[in-house]
Amino acid sequence: MKINELARITGVKAETIRSYRLKGFLHPVRAANGYYDYSMADYVSLVYLRKMRSYSFSLEAIDTLYRSNDADELLALLDQKSASIHQEIADLQSRLRFLEFERRHIKESVSVDNAVVLQFQSIDDKIDFYDFAHPDLINMYRRTTPTLCIRKEILNGPISDRKVNMQAGLGTYRYLLREHHLPVPKPHVVVPNGICLSQMLVTSDLTTISVRQLEPIMRYAKKNGHVFISDTTGYLMRIVLQNQTPVFYFRIRACIEPNDIIDQGVK
Numbered sequence: 001m002k003i004n005e006l007a008r009i010t011g012v013k014a015e016t017i018r019s020y021r022l023k024g025f026l027h028p029v030r031a032a033n034g035y036y037d038y039s040m041a042d043y044v045s046l047v048y049l050r051k052m053r054s055y056s057f058s059l060e061a062i063d064t065l066y067r068s069n070d071a072d073e074l075l076a077l078l079d080q081k082s083a084s085i086h087q088e089i090a091d092l093q094s095r096l097r098f099l100e101f102e103r104r105h106i107k108e109s110v111s112v113d114n115a116v117v118l119q120f121q122s123i124d125d126k127i128d129f130y131d132f133a134h135p136d137l138i139n140m141y142r143r144t145t146p147t148l149c150i151r152k153e154i155l156n157g158p159i160s161d162r163k164v165n166m167q168a169g170l171g172t173y174r175y176l177l178r179e180h181h182l183p184v185p186k187p188h189v190v191v192p193n194g195i196c197l198s199q200m201l202v203t204s205d206l207t208t209i210s211v212r213q214l215e216p217i218m219r220y221a222k223k224n225g226h227v228f229i230s231d232t233t234g235y236l237m238r239i240v241l242q243n244q245t246p247v248f249y250f251r252i253r254a255c256i257e258p259n260d261i262i263d264q265g266v267k
Contacts, residue, residue: 002037006038057081124175125191127174140176145170147169147236150232158211194257194261233254235251
């Protein structure tokens with residue numbers, strides 16, 4: 001059969017078939033007119049090649065198998081590819097979990113204005129880092145979030161028009177470090193698992209803040225007799241450009257009562 005017919009019945013492009021011939025995977029007979037006549041053996045070989053390529057085997061790996069009479073070598077290659085696919089599945093499940101986690105944070109905050117204070121149960125100890133040189137965090141970009149640190153002494157202090165310092169960093173959860181068999185690098189700030197107060201904070205300055213911007217969460221705590229036992233942490237919800245200046249929307253929180261309750265989604 002001609003190359004176009006073989007392409008039609010296999011769904012493999014003629015250019016790909018031609019490249020397989022040039023690489024020695026197919027062995028059609030060249031007719032006197034210069035055209036190649038592909039046999040049933042070429043058809044079967046092409047279908048097999050298509051299947052192996054669908055498993056993401058490289059042509060080099062397939063060529064190695066073609067030159068080997070050892071079935072164990074094929075089994076080993078299949079086992080290796082199976083393990084790789086299982087790892088890809090685990091990675092996709094991990095991505096989906098964090099995507100849902102991100103969505104939950106945003107959904108809980110999207111209808112909340114800056115003056116609303118929420119009280120909720122956190123999912124685990126939050127571990128924040130303000131030393132950006134931690135090598136363990138470099139490849140955990142999906143498992144960390146930009147965060148803000150405002151000291152508990154400020155939250156428990158008087159409400160006034162004064163400006164106070166804050167610091168931007170990266171935050172993750174204790175269970176994520178445990179999941180990746182990572183120690184908790186020092187120095188770090190722990191926001192303990194427990195009952196937390198939260199509010200939205202919108203700012204373009206990540207170094208200082210007016211205490212007045214923290215008034216909702218501070219006033220709520222004072223009114224209900226709560227004392228903050230931790231510094232704040234933050235979850236960056238989004239960034240909006242206003243006149244070419246980035247404005248950061250953080251959901252900040254601080255713990256008022258520690259406990260050992262763990263979110264069901266945390267293993």
